Amino acid sequence: MPAVLDSPAAVRRAAMDLLARREHGRVELAGKLRRRGAPDELIEAALDRLADEGLLSEARYLESFVAARARSGHGPQRIREELVQRGLARAQVEQALRESGIDWFAQLRDVWQRKFAGRLPVDARERAQQGRFLAYRGYPMDMIGRLLSGRGDWD
Template sequence: MSSSPATALRNRALRLLARREHSRAELAAKLRGEAEPEMLSALLDRLAETGLQSDARYAESFVRSRAERHGVGRLRNELARRGVAEALIDDALTTLADEGGGDELARLRAVWQKKFGDKPQDAREWARQARFLQSRGFTSELIRKVLKEPFNDESA
């Protein structure tokens, strides 16, 4: 007994959502080749209406899972790249701050301590540590505070 294309598409979407939260844009990208755009859009609308897919829930889950290792800048950029609306990103980052995980400086220190542990001994090492921390989405101002700006590094 074969199922209809709409049922097959819905089942595939539910399997994807059962593994982890997905943004609407991610889910659409994964299902794009399997149905007509109208059918896919209708399915995504229905999943959102029933609460099976939620960009807000996705954003909160994403932030919670990565906040320990990344700065607000990177979290914001990655969520935007995944198609999450700016207002939902702001809400998720506000929730992080409200739950006590919003202390960016403390998170930066924890990432730095785990990766390096020792203050840079020269300008080259300072730059290497600063680049790593910037790639994690932390601001230059906070990086300088943690590294105590022992060297003049204009490239960071």
């Protein structure tokens, strides 16, 4: 039977349970608490308190999200759009991507080598196929073009 979220302590406990599993953004956490039946005024008060105590941090969430998506082979454009769709400010997202320290071209090259065994396309059809895959993963077209034309900085 789900817990009733009708008191500040119950809402805080539910929020801390969610934060114990992984970092959450404020909007995402509020949505999860709302779906569990917590009233908006209790949610806002609990989230304000958690943020004041340093238990809820947008910066930590952004850092964690960017690192996890990059490890799974996603590029900066896809990560940016996912974060904006999750209700984070574009300026914060841009800053997190800049500060991530990720070499996006090296990441692109790694994804390409794993998927296509490091084989440059031999014709337009193959180039389009590889380009579509890499663009879907969220890499910019200028980087993809540089990689697929063999003009990349290879180390």
